[in-house]
Amino acid sequence: MRPDASRVRGLYCLADDDPRWPADPVEQARAALAGGARVVQLRAKRATDRAALAWGEAIAALARAHGALFFVNDRFDLALACGADGVHLGQGDLPPARVPAEVRARLLIGRSTHTPEQARAACAEPVDYVAFGPLFGT
Numbered sequence: 646m647r648p649d650a651s652r653v654r655g656l657y658c659l660a661d662d663d664p665r666w667p668a669d670p671v672e673q674a675r676a677a678l679a680g681g682a683r684v685v686q687l688r689a690k691r692a693t694d695r696a697a698l699a700w701g702e703a704i705a706a707l708a709r710a711h712g713a714l715f716f717v718n719d720r721f722d723l724a725l726a727c728g729a730d731g732v733h734l735g736q737g738d739l740p741p742a743r744v745p746a747e748v749r750a751r752l753l754i755g756r757s758t759h760t761p762e763q764a765r766a767a768c769a770e771p772v773d774y775v776a777f778g779p780l781f782g783t
Contacts, residue, residue: 660677662691674703708730
């Protein structure tokens with residue numbers, strides 16, 4: 646069942662696999678949720694699919710236990726496989742309109758934007774929320 650899009654609010658945290666971070670994405674998510682995050686997004690740019698799936702399954706369970714939402718960055722296939730609530734698509738990812746209808750029936754879809762023009766365009770796309778940033782480089 647597709648989650649309620651109105652739940653995408655409050656503190657939204659990224660759990661990232663960048664090796665500069667001292668904790669892995671699961672521990673980052675655990676800390677964010679303990680601190681009150683309402684949404685956690687797995688951003689696994691360096692991991693193998695197997696590692697990202699394992700992290701995703703663990704974070705999905707943590708998010709459910711905290712009544713929070715869980716999104717996977719870039720990949721709706723991985724989001725479906727690990728039981729995520731949604732997928733967050735960047736400007737270089739699959740356009741939201743190309744996400745299959747059966748996937749849209751199960752997952753919320755978010756969109757990254759970086760310019761006012763992209764934000765305006767995203768508002769016309771079939772997405773549940775639009776993110777704007779970064780305000781600070783990551």
